[in-house]
Amino acid sequence: MDQNIRTQLDNIRSADRELQNKAFTGLIQITDKPVEWAYDAWDALLADLQHKDNHVRAIAAQVLCNLAKSDPRGRMLKDFGALLALTKDERFVTARHCMQSLWKVGVAGAKQQKKYMDGLSRRFAQCSAEKNCTLIRYDILQSMRNVYDAGKDEQIRAKALALIETEDDLKYRKKYATLWKK
Numbered sequence: 001m002d003q004n005i006r007t008q009l010d011n012i013r014s015a016d017r018e019l020q021n022k023a024f025t026g027l028i029q030i031t032d033k034p035v036e037w038a039y040d041a042w043d044a045l046l047a048d049l050q051h052k053d054n055h056v057r058a059i060a061a062q063v064l065c066n067l068a069k070s071d072p073r074g075r076m077l078k079d080f081g082a083l084l085a086l087t088k089d090e091r092f093v094t095a096r097h098c099m100q101s102l103w104k105v106g107v108a109g110a111k112q113q114k115k116y117m118d119g120l121s122r123r124f125a126q127c128s129a130e131k132n133c134t135l136i137r138y139d140i141l142q143s144m145r146n147v148y149d150a151g152k153d154e155q156i157r158a159k160a161l162a163l164i165e166t167e168d169d170l171k172y173r174k175k176y177a178t179l180w181k182k
Helices: 003-011 017-030 038-048 054-070 075-086 092-101 110-129 133-151 154-165 170-180
Strands: none
Touching: 003 017, 003 038, 017 054, 038 054, 038 075, 054 075, 054 092, 075 092, 075 110, 092 133, 110 133, 110 154, 133 154, 133 170, 154 170
């Protein structure tokens, strides 16, 4: 890993928001394609999912999701639960940032996609008592739509439509269905 990347990884923990945001933007851009240094950063990013600063937690989650494509050893299969747990973060904005990036895990490979689909399907069912349940469910279905769009796997579409049918409120069932009419 070169010094520039190391510095950006360090800067995501900076108290200076401008420096932190610049590091985040740079890391997301760099990790948009597979990188060789993923495992050099993996453990620190995983630990940052528990950081006291919610911005650091959100950044770590998004970068880890981006690194799923750089994971030939399949570490994401073991660590996906930590990302899924962050979708229940005390700060809803942090939870949403994580949720909205999870689709990148779902397109990283067949095993990752299975783990992703199983995890989000459980999350969809279990969030019914949460304050922002309808928004969480919408984000889950949007995430599944992103994975579907990347690979056109009809099983994903079928699962998402089946989840929509479990929604008791017809208004929200219709809203969720709009994601799949495109």
